[in-house]
Structures are given as structure tokens and as C-alpha cells.
Amino acid sequence: MKPFLNITATLLVLRGTLLLHADAAQTEWKAGLATVTITPETPVPMAGYASRTKPFESVAQQIYAKALALEDQQGHRAVLVTTDLIGIARAVAEPVCERIQEKTKLARSQILLSSSHTHSAPTLRLEEHADAGMTPEDARNIAAYTRGLQDKLVEVATQALSRLEPAQLSWGSGVADFAMNRREFTTRGVILGVNPRGLVDRTVPVMRVDSADSKLRAVLFGYACHNTTLTQTNFSLSGDYAGFAQAYIQEQHPEAQAMFMIGCGGDANPYPRGTMKYAREHGATLGQEVCRILDGAQRPVSGPLTCVLDQASLPLQPFSRSDLEKMATDGPSWQAGNAKAMLAKLDQGAKAASTYDCPVAVWQFGTNLTLVALSGEVVVDYVPLLEQAIGPLQLWIAAYCNDVFGYFPSARVLKEGGYECRGLYTTEGFFAPGAQDVLVAKVRDLARRAGRKLAD
Known part of the structure; x- marks a missing residue:
């Protein structure tokens, strides 16, 4: 009977161990959620296409800001705010972060602002400056909307932090195939078009947030593709494919808050594109893949949570x-x-800038997951570049975070030319080829400081 007793004892020990691990998973994290509608009450011009200067005419879909607050067992807190917006520049983002810091005592590194890069959302600007084709009233409405948006971003972040409850985190990934490299090579050079042979990142990373009793509370997911199914002929507000994907997930899981973070899609467009029908279809495609991942096995995410942020001083061309x-x-x-x-x-007698300082953030979740949050419109080359620099496993790369200042091309893209070489659009300047190595080195340094294990 001894072998039987030994097996029984072993099973009891294993069962007890699993229960202990389950209890630990239930209590290791706290999570808080909040959402706020950011649809303008007054029509304002839409962002993203220079030829489109008049205000929006209808609302195909409400747009939102959503917040996910986290706290680990050591009391380290952080908050992520995602938005259905084209991009939040430093001039708009930093006052928001300063106010969140004042209200919550978080460090700046513990606050992450993300934009979906939808081109079907309002223009953002604090100055009452009218672009060509805009009226002075348009300019005033844009500034008023932007100030109100800042208030809402502070509100949604602080609300999420005030609602922390025990939670479990897990993550997985899948694939969606509608992203298309848009750098088409022609006899006239590189144009914005369709390049089926070009590099794209079709990964769909997904983080699941469950309550202590294993009920789904939130879903954070990403995709590396311009949020531009809808073009300059569209005058209806929406979150484009990313907004429709969030809506799809929430229809399938009404109890959950769906949140989107765009990846390195600076040189990728949805394909096909041009109609609301395609935007809804791409959203459904992405939403279905996220739901498929949610229905499968996911890897647990443990603490501690370590957040680091620094500026990368990126050289500009003289x-x-x-x-x-x-x-x-x-x-x-x-x-x-x-x-x-x-x-x-x-x-005006001013000297041309030689560098641009852009924020780079890394959030390290124990030994399970590294979230790299880049700023600007980052091209897809930085996915393999960063995978080589810090390792490809347990890695989530997001872009359009904290400061959307313009395009950030790779050295290869700069050599080839094309629209993605346009440089800064919140100020002046064109990035130098050496900016690539500076950014990659900064990410590697931050990943090391955050605790990611790196190969020598």
C-alpha cells in the first residue's frame, strides 16, 4: 500500500500547491477601470488629412478615453489611458500628466497616454490658430475641445486609480491579416500605396484582466497598423477599425472594458480601405481574433511592476x-x-535644433512581460530591431504613446525616401539616420533598468 499512499500524498501536495498559486494570482494585483466619452458636443475640424478642413458632419461611433490602473503587491501603482484620438502631442499630454501626478502622487513614469491614431477624430490644439481653410470659430472650438479633453483625461485616470480591486492578469497573442505595408516603390520613388512584399507586424497582443473570482473585467489589445480605413472623404466621427474592434469585443463581453494600443504601424495601412463598411469589417476581424485569444489558454502575468521612463535625444539632420x-x-x-x-x-534669428527629445517608457511585469511604449509614428522596422536588442520573447511593443510628434523612420526608410521621412510636425526638423541607434540603445537601457533579462 505504500506506493498508493505516496501517490495520494503527492497529489494532495500538488493540489494544495495549485490552490496556493491560484489564491496568490487572485490577490497579487489590484486593477481599476474607468471610461469617459470624448465625442465633441460642438462640431470641430477633423484630424489627419490636410485637405479636410471643415468640421465633422455626423457621428458614426462615440469616441472614448479609457483608463486601466494597476497596483502590485508592493504597492507600486501605474495608470494607462487609451484614447480614440489621432495623437496627443507633448504640449497637450504633459499638463495632463502633471495634474494626474498632483492628484495621485504617481511618478511620471507610472503614467502612460496612448492614442489609437484614428483619422476620424477631432483636431487637437491648445492655441487658437486657424490652419488654411479653417475659420477663426473653428480654431476657437478646437482649443476649447482640447482644454476640455485634458480635464477628461485627468478625470478618467484618477477615477480608475480610485477603483482598485483585487485582480488577475494574463496575456497571449494572435494574428490579424489586414495590415498592408504602404511604401510602394515606383519609377517616381516611394509613394503611399500598396506593397504586398513589404514588412508588416500582424501580431495581436492581448492582456486579460479578471476579477478575483475570475470574471473578465478588461481587455487590452494591440495591432500595428495605421488607423486609416476611412480617408479624407469621410466627415463622420469614429474610432475607425480600432474603435469598431473595441465595440465588437464589448458586445461579446458586455461586462468588460476593451482598450486598444496601436503598435509600430507608421508605414502600414488597412487593406482594403476607403469605406465605413471596410472599417467595420476590419474591426470585426480584429475583435474576433481578440475574442478567440480570450477563449484560449493565456499566460499569467505576475509582479512586481517596474515603470521607467526617459528621454531619447534623437539627432536631426543638419x-x-x-x-x-x-x-x-x-x-x-x-x-x-x-x-x-x-x-x-x-x-527669426533662431538656431535650428540639432536633436529632439522624445519620451520612451518601459513597464516590466515581473519576469512575464515587457511593455515598451514608444512615442511618435514608428515604422515597423523597430519591431525586429528591438527584438534583436532585448529579445523577442514576452515582449509587447506599442507606439504613439506620451508624445506624437511626427514620423520616426528607420535608417533604411530614410535611405529609401518617402512620406515617412517627413520628420517632425509639432515642431521643425528631419531625423538623421543615427536616430535609429539612439532609440534602440535607449530602449535596451530602460529594459535593463526595469529588470528584463537581456543577453550580453
Whole structure:
């Protein structure tokens, strides 16, 4: 009978161990959630397409800001705010983060602002400056909306932090196939088009947040593709495919809050595109894949949570006045506008900037998951570059976080040319090829500081 007794004892020990682990998982995290509608009450011009200057005409879908607050067993807290917006520039984002810090005592590294990059959302600007084709009233409405948005972002973050309850975290990934590389090579150079042979990242990372009694509370998911199914002919507000994906998930799981973080999709577009029908279809495709992942086995996410943030000083290309004058007159529109702005700055007696400081964040979840949060419109090359730098496993790479300042191309893209080389659009300047190595080195340094195990 001894072998039987030994087996029985072993099973009891294993069962007890699993129960202890389950209890630990139930109490290791606390999570809080909040959401707020950010649909404008007054029509304002839409963001994303320079040729579209008049206000929106209808609302196909409400747009939202959503917050997920986390606290580990050591009391380390953080809050992620996702938005159905084209991008939150530093001038708008930093006052929001400062107010959240004042109200919650969080460090700046513990606050992450993310935008879905929908081109079917309002223009954001604090200054009452009218772009070409806009009226002074449009400019006033944009500024008023942006100030109100800042208040709502502070509100949703603080609400989530005030609602912390025991939770379990887990994560997994899947694939969606509608992202298409848009850098089409022609006899006229690289144009915005369709490149079936071009690199894209079709990964769909998913984090699941469950209550202590294993009820689904929130879903955070991502995809690396421009949120531009809808084009400049659209005058109806929506979250585009990302908004429709969130809606799909919440229809399937009414008790859950769905949140989206875009990845390195600076040079990818949805395919096909151009109609609301396609936007809904892509949203359903992505939502179905997220739901499939939720229905399967996921890997647990443990603490502690370590959040680090720093500025990467990215070098800009030096240009002579004659270079800029040539670019301003002979260059494509996306290049000419930046060159003209640089010339205007020189005419004012100001010196051209040599670097741009962009925020880079890393959130390390125990040994289970590393979230790298890049700023700007990052091209897909940075996925393999960062995988090589810090390892490809247990890695989630997001972009369009904290400061959407313009496109961030790789050295390869800069060499090839094309729209993604347009550089900064919240200020002036074009990135130098060396900016790639600076950013990759900064991510590696932050990942090491956050506790990710790196190969030598």
C-alpha cells in the first residue's frame, strides 16, 4: 500500500500547491477601470488629412478615453489611458500628466497616454490658430475641445486609480491579416500605396484582466497598423477599425472594458480601405481574433511592476539655408512644409535644433512581460530591431504613446525616401539616420533598468 499512499500524498501536495498559486494570482494585483466619452458636443475640424478642413458632419461611433490602473503587491501603482484620438502631442499630454501626478502622487513614469491614431477624430490644439481653410470659430472650438479633453483625461485616470480591486492578469497573442505595408516603390520613388512584399507586424497582443473570482473585467489589445480605413472623404466621427474592434469585443463581453494600443504601424495601412463598411469589417476581424485569444489558454502575468521612463535625444539632420530653400520650392509637399518652417525659424534669428527629445517608457511585469511604449509614428522596422536588442520573447511593443510628434523612420526608410521621412510636425526638423541607434540603445537601457533579462 505504500506506493498508493505516496501517490495520494503527492497529489494532495500538488493540489494544495495549485490552490496556493491560484489564491496568490487572485490577490497579487489590484486593477481599476474607468471610461469617459470624448465625442465633441460642438462640431470641430477633423484630424489627419490636410485637405479636410471643415468640421465633422455626423457621428458614426462615440469616441472614448479609457483608463486601466494597476497596483502590485508592493504597492507600486501605474495608470494607462487609451484614447480614440489621432495623437496627443507633448504640449497637450504633459499638463495632463502633471495634474494626474498632483492628484495621485504617481511618478511620471507610472503614467502612460496612448492614442489609437484614428483619422476620424477631432483636431487637437491648445492655441487658437486657424490652419488654411479653417475659420477663426473653428480654431476657437478646437482649443476649447482640447482644454476640455485634458480635464477628461485627468478625470478618467484618477477615477480608475480610485477603483482598485483585487485582480488577475494574463496575456497571449494572435494574428490579424489586414495590415498592408504602404511604401510602394515606383519609377517616381516611394509613394503611399500598396506593397504586398513589404514588412508588416500582424501580431495581436492581448492582456486579460479578471476579477478575483475570475470574471473578465478588461481587455487590452494591440495591432500595428495605421488607423486609416476611412480617408479624407469621410466627415463622420469614429474610432475607425480600432474603435469598431473595441465595440465588437464589448458586445461579446458586455461586462468588460476593451482598450486598444496601436503598435509600430507608421508605414502600414488597412487593406482594403476607403469605406465605413471596410472599417467595420476590419474591426470585426480584429475583435474576433481578440475574442478567440480570450477563449484560449493565456499566460499569467505576475509582479512586481517596474515603470521607467526617459528621454531619447534623437539627432536631426543638419541643413544649410540653400538646402532648405531647395526643399521648400522643389520638394514634395510633406517635405516643403517642414523646410519652410525651418527657414522661418532661421529668419527669426533662431538656431535650428540639432536633436529632439522624445519620451520612451518601459513597464516590466515581473519576469512575464515587457511593455515598451514608444512615442511618435514608428515604422515597423523597430519591431525586429528591438527584438534583436532585448529579445523577442514576452515582449509587447506599442507606439504613439506620451508624445506624437511626427514620423520616426528607420535608417533604411530614410535611405529609401518617402512620406515617412517627413520628420517632425509639432515642431521643425528631419531625423538623421543615427536616430535609429539612439532609440534602440535607449530602449535596451530602460529594459535593463526595469529588470528584463537581456543577453550580453
